[in-house]
Amino acid sequence: MKQEKEIETVTKAQKESIEQTKKENISSLDTESNSQPTDDKKDFIIQLDPGHGGKQIGAEHLKTHTAEKDVNLKIALYLKEALEEYENVKVYLTREDDSDIDLEKRVPMAVANHANILISLHNNGKGTIADYTNGATVLVQRGALHKDNSLISQELGCYILKALSDIGIENQGLMFRVAQNDTHYSNGELCDYYSIIRNCEKQNIPGILIEHTFLDNEKDFNTYIATDEKIKALARADALGIASYYKFEKKQGKEKLITLKNYTEKITLITTDYSKDNVYKEKTYFSDKEKETLESTENSSTQFKSIGHRGLGNQFPGNSALSFEEAGKAGLYAAEADLRMTSDGVLCLSHEDNLTENTNKKGLIEKKPWFYVKEAVIDKDTYGHEGEKICSFDDYLDICKKYHMVALVDIKWHNDSITMIKKAYEMAKKKGMENQLIWQAPYSMRDCLKTIKKLDPNARMWYLIAKEVTKERIEMANKLGCEAINAHIIDKNSVKLVHDAGLKLGYYPDDDDPKQMDTKSSIAYYSKLGVDYIMQKELIK
Ligand SMILES: [Zn+2]
Known part of the structure; x- marks a missing residue:
């Protein structure tokens, strides 16, 4: 969500830590990739997208020189590990190291992998578009072009917000943001602002972007980001939210999944760079009445x-x-x-x-x-x-x-x-x-x-x-x-x-x-x- 910043040198210790995480992950993968052919039709394919990378460092925790791109990658690697504990789940990453992947190329990677969902992983930094400076937000498709996949995007967003708030992170709700440069989809509707969301909408696949915490918020940083263990807990919360929504089953052991019913979530619509122009609404998902669709919004x-x-x-x-x-x-x-x-x-x-x-x-x-x-x-x-x-x-x-x-x-x-x-x-x-x-x-x-x-x-x-x-x-x-x-x-x-x-x-x-x-x-x-x-x-x- 943050604007691009100058190149920031990542500390040696951080680099080593990332390398370590990768090694651990790759070694655990090796054993599984033999038993799970990549293009098994039964696989549910998840494309994870660790935000930023390379020169694009994202938000930052200044005191410790912790760059968002590195935190995002760690979350992705831990999340992949966690998701692959479920039956028939296949996970791809848009980057597995510090490379600088063009924003516009990320969704096409998901399409090439036949992904069922794209999940972009981020952390936030203080800005002008929101009137809060801590907690989690999930950016979702608003349904400008494809209602069904947008609904999946929003519903999954609810599950992830619930899972994150269950470990104590403040839930700031779902976010819709529309383009400010007058660009439109093929049906004339205003585009979504964020590349990941917009391209998912165009490609007709569900996509979300999770802003887990505010890196520049001391409390958020110290509670959820400061150590690898804490980051792993974040990733585990994401995994639980995803598994709960899609009703994944663990390969080993049982797990209590989250169930949402008549769940009301706050939605912020952003139309400019300033939070004073935001429009807020609430929407109830998973209602008792037959599955509430976006059409019911239109009927009103x-x-x-x-x-x-x-x-x-x-x-x-x-x-x-x-x-x-x-x-x-x-x-x-x-x-x-x-x-x-x-x-x-x-x-x-x-x-x-x-x-x-x-x-x-x-x-x-x-x-x-x-x-x-x-x-x-x-x-x-x-x-x-x-x-x-x-x-x-x-x-x-x-x-x-x-x-x-x-x-x-x-x-x-x-x-x-x-x-x-x-x-x-x-x-x-x-x-x-x-x-x-x-x-x-x-x-x-x-x-x-x-x-x-x-x-x-x-x-x-x-x-x-x-x-x-x-x-x-x-x-x-x-x-x-x-x-x-x-x-x-x-x-x-x-x-x-x-x-x-x-x-x-x-x-x-x-x-x-x-x-x-x-x-x-x-x-x-x-x-x-x-x-x-x-x-x-x-x-x-
Ligand atoms: Zn970011």
Whole structure:
């Protein structure tokens, strides 16, 4: 998990210790490899991957100059030894010495060995992505491409976390981390961040990455890493977790395996380099009900209402009539639009205040008359839709009415926003749409919400929050008479806070942040968190 560091000299004693471990292991292997042909079909094949190696030292315990790469290798060798005490288990290592194996070559090695599972072995170091500095985390596949193998990855992760916590290591849960460089799988879903996990997903084999401890945490180091005996105990815990999940049988003697039933594990979703952006959820595995699959997560998507962001603003030119029409055809609950007003008082829709930004015309909308603004052609979008002009508020309301779709009107800043909002309300009322409309504004535009409330005490209003959902902000929403909060920094706690205050909660992806996902799995997340509305920029099938 750590970034690459400078080459660090491994002490002579450590080198000898590793060599010794290897020798012991190889000698115990020799006797077995004769009786167990490598490609026996009955073999369950495990590819172990000791993280880092060579120049890639990984995390470090500074005081003792203990490099993660060496600890990982020791764990791998002890783990191989432990796993080969079971019937029909064959173990391969991606490296058996201090060699520097290219990250991208590790999963292909597992594929070449016909491995049933790849287990990458690591230890952690303090960083910015997690808000804890000790204990064990298991990085798993989130199921972006292959549900079945991802579920295996997550379930095995649960068993290993349980086994590690049984020897006293703090359980920090499972971790999903999505790519931050906008790379996608063949089905369009955002890739996983870590090479091992991503390539396992691509190759359709289950894979996990175990961060056993934090090497730079004194307590973790002294308790679990400081001696070879301690490292061996870690490896033995891994082996017990793996054997318990796959129900391996010992070649000699009996062993009490772990059984998990209705086991709830914490999952952290990481989307940026900073833990403040993490999303937390819990998932119950091995439930009494028939095996809970990832599909059940998706089924819960019926619990929230879908809102199209500027229509379907990623698939069609945002805020255009075409985009609203498509949102209507898709049967969305609501279409969001950004309200503006021209210099001659005509209401229209645009996220940008200046035509220069996304059309072939120039100037601020509020400084230009409608006859000029209405000729502005919105730039061709990534799907090649061109020729769409700025949509009037009038047309937008008609489209919403035609499709029985709620109009979610985002009130944009205007010099005379009160006049703008009064006009908009009157137009909606004339069309008999007062009840088919939601007004949305942030704190800076709260006077508009107050105006609407005066015009119509029953008007539906939402409070837009671009920052964290705090108690103070929720109170403000309530004070203004809003029925819901629309936010994009949401965790389990914010859902509870908002619901406890008697309000509904919507999630919107932040369009200034390309890392914000708009995918099936992200929708499943927010749905699982319990939000009432989810804003989508495109139709996710
Ligand atoms: Zn590592």
